[in-house]
Amino acid sequence: MTEKVPRAQYGAQRMMAGAEGKPVAIPMQYPRIMGPNCMKYLQEVVDSGLTVDMVGRFEKAFAEELGVKHCIATPGCTPALATLAAAFDFEPGDEIIVSPIADYGTLQGLVKENYIPVFADAAPGTVNLSAETIEPCITDRTRAILVVHMTGIICDMDPINELARKHDLIVYEDACQATFSEYKGRLAGTLSAAAGFSFDSEKTMGSDIGGCVVTDDDELAERIRFYGQSRGARQEPHFGRRHVVPGYAYRMPQCTAAICLGQLEIVRDQVVHRDKMVRLLTSLIAEIPGITPIPIPDYLNVYSCWMFGFTIDPEQFNCNAEEFAKQVQEGGVPMADIGKMYLMPAACTFLEDMARNKTYPFSIPPASYEYSYSADTCPNARDYLENFVYWPTFCAKYTEETCQQVAEIVRAVADRNRR
Numbered sequence: 475m476t477e478k479v480p481r482a483q484y485g486a487q488r489m490m491a492g493a494e495g496k497p498v499a500i501p502m503q504y505p506r507i508m509g510p511n512c513m514k515y516l517q518e519v520v521d522s523g524l525t526v527d528m529v530g531r532f533e534k535a536f537a538e539e540l541g542v543k544h545c546i547a548t549p550g551c552t553p554a555l556a557t558l559a560a561a562f563d564f565e566p567g568d569e570i571i572v573s574p575i576a577d578y579g580t581l582q583g584l585v586k587e588n589y590i591p592v593f594a595d596a597a598p599g600t601v602n603l604s605a606e607t608i609e610p611c612i613t614d615r616t617r618a619i620l621v622v623h624m625t626g627i628i629c630d631m632d633p634i635n636e637l638a639r640k641h642d643l644i645v646y647e648d649a650c651q652a653t654f655s656e657y658k659g660r661l662a663g664t665l666s667a668a669a670g671f672s673f674d675s676e677k678t679m680g681s682d683i684g685g686c687v688v689t690d691d692d693e694l695a696e697r698i699r700f701y702g703q704s705r706g707a708r709q710e711p712h713f714g715r716r717h718v719v720p721g722y723a724y725r726m727p728q729c730t731a732a733i734c735l736g737q738l739e740i741v742r743d744q745v746v747h748r749d750k751m752v753r754l755l756t757s758l759i760a761e762i763p764g765i766t767p768i769p770i771p772d773y774l775n776v777y778s779c780w781m782f783g784f785t786i787d788p789e790q791f792n793c794n795a796e797e798f799a800k801q802v803q804e805g806g807v808p809m810a811d812i813g814k815m816y817l818m819p820a821a822c823t824f825l826e827d828m829a830r831n832k833t834y835p836f837s838i839p840p841a842s843y844e845y846s847y848s849a850d851t852c853p854n855a856r857d858y859l860e861n862f863v864y865w866p867t868f869c870a871k872y873t874e875e876t877c878q879q880v881a882e883i884v885r886a887v888a889d890r891n892r893r
């Protein structure tokens with residue numbers, strides 16, 4: 475159920491009765507809407523005999539669109555965040571405070587750099603952490619805060635940045651699910667020292683794969699290229715490459731950059747549409763007794779919404795979230811599912827194994843005390859996800875009619891299972 479679904483299977487969509495009795499499917503992201511220039515840019519890569527710098531062009535275009543100084547393209551967000559973790563160059567055993575509702579890709583790099591993830595709880599009733607939940611997690615080993623803007627809802631960044639300033643901590647963003655969401659008029663990914671994005675085929679700006687790091691910090695950008703792309707090598711006269719740190723070769727392919735560039739040309743309009751659709755769907759779902767859609771904070775000007783979700787009140791229904799999600803999917807919403815796998819302290823069992831066995835960096839030293847990880851590490855996040863139903867790609871193709879249909883499907887499931 476929680477495996478990534480092969481794209482070929484996405485074709486099978488249940489047909490529903492539309493407004494005039496005509497069958498209408500709830501659309502999915504596949505086949506993706508492709509920017510009209512994607513093929514032109516791909517053709518340029520081939521026609522140039524691989525001499526065109528499509529990656530450079532995409533980096534420049536994405537940085538301009540975001541209004542940041544640097545974009546460093548990578549093969550995905552997992553490598554983007556891994557590159558950042560390496561570039562920060564903290565000490566083994568240093569702690570990074572992380573959102574508990576996240577993706578493995580959020581954590582992979584910092585774990586591989588031998589940093590210790592410390593999960594701050596989600597704010598009650600939401601998918602994101604907050605300054606209040608972060609503060610008790612700060613210790614003398616904390617070096618950074620990695621916030622995840624889950625589903626496309628940007629964390630409340632002003633108090634988080636204020637707290638970080640007080641404690642001299644770096645803040646950075648996992649903006650994978652929030653491409654072109656806006657917080658008080660400022661875009662996701664521009665609200666901290668740096669951010670990672672994903673252009674995986676499922677994502678809001680879906681290419682075949684891909685991602686990037688963005689930052690305004692010249693020195694950090696240079697370090698990211700050095701650690702993440704140049705394999706930590708410096709050119710030395712009379713010798714050649716000297717690898718002074720064990721860096722990575724996480725470079726975006728030129729063909730991926732061509733598709734990214736084409737997709738960038740259409741994504742802003744799609745995001746405006748997503749925002750309109752998710753707000754409509756949220757208001758319709760909120761009318762169903764016992765169902766609470768993910769709350770949209772007032773400060774969120776634009777919600778690019780990569781996934782749509784809601785919680786069910788267990789007191790009001792005879793079934794649990796898993797059964798509810800199954801019935802929503804059977805009712806016609808493709809890929810409706812439960813979201814427990816996003817609870818990182820429970821999903822990443824290797825963390826508890828390492829902590830229990832005191833595997834490096836959980837040995838003391840470099841750690842200075844004992845850690846443990848389980849679903850109970852973050853009870854707010856655990857309780858929220860216990861009753862959470864979502865589908866992963868609230869797509870740019872929804873219409874007002876789609877939103878009405880989806881709300882009717884959810885209402886029918888709710889009424890059928892009401893106590």
Ligand SMILES: Cc1ncc(COP(=O)(O)O)c(C=O)c1O
Nearest residue numbers: 550551552577579580650672674
């Ligand atoms: C919040 C979050 N972070 C990181 C990732 C990893 O991104 P990628 O697949 O581009 O490596 C994902 C992908 O699903 C994600 O949703």
